[in-house]
Amino acid sequence: MTDQNTPRVYDKAKDISANEIPVIDLHRLRHGMLRDRQAVADKIAEACRTVGFFYISGHGIAQSLIDDAFGANKAFFDQPFEKRMESAATKDWWRGYVPTKQQGEGGAVGGSIQTYRFMLDLPEDDPDVVMRKPMHLPNRWVDHLPGFNDTMQTYMAEMEVLSALLRRAFALGLGLPEGWFDPFYRRPLIQQSLLFYPKPPSQREEDFQIGAGEHRDTGAFTILMQDDAGGLEVGHLEQEWVAARPIKGTYVINIGDMMMRWTNGRFISTMHRVVNRSVKDRYSMPYFANPDYDSIISPVPCLVEPGTTNAYPPLHFGQFMDDFYKKGMSYLDTAPAA
């Protein structure tokens, strides 16, 4: 039994060279001929098979837009708690502010993390909106923060473009037609989060709190922008935690559980966590490239080698997410604290 009063010390992650989490330049993926695109896709596939994480440079997202999105992130969390709670997510409408997360069933991530959650805004007469509320209820926009809504709309539109580029690279790297994943992304349940990790109360090891508890991402893949505070740690090859240190101007990409299923386990969905050990608050912005509500996720047939079994039974992604969010909202059963 552990003594509840003894603070848990989070062992510092090992610093590893950028070679272990490769930095892949997307320039030739964006502008090259098929042969060039294939070369980049092969590097991506190699990273997905071995680490499940990689950095991207040359992604085409303007640094000024990233800075503006960080500005919106900070502006939201600079607000007093009561003001943040005005856009709080609820059990019926789970877009918006999530003040706290408890370690829950179904993979909910516990820790000191606070979240502002956006998804895709679809037209009101879209059949998915009509039939599947609350999954497709609109975003909770924050009208009183100047520029917040415009910045986030622009940023999310750019992230959709980057996400489409990456899923085409995953397909190429798997030896599939470039558009193989596209039919799963017609009205995707993407999630753009603005995350806030408060700074630790002191630099003593016992004051370092878990920010996001260890977990794997549930979607297909994640496009993460982190600030320069550091703290993201990757369960590299299941051996030890290694720091995915911030590299200015790059995104961190990681494989999630759905891509692991699609690839019959060839691409690995790797454990990770966040511990803010810096002297300042940490901000990050993951975009979860989740597929459509109606997607049935099964291994791509040609990736199941003859004579081997398909490792993953078919899964209805929308029902899975519905369940996941509901469990993740269990914190609403107890009143959130400032």
Ligand SMILES: O=C(O)CCC(=O)C(=O)O
């Ligand atoms: O904030 C980060 O760096 C990572 C967050 C994360 O892993 C998540 O939200 O799934």
Ligand SMILES: [Fe+2]
């Ligand atoms: Fe994650």
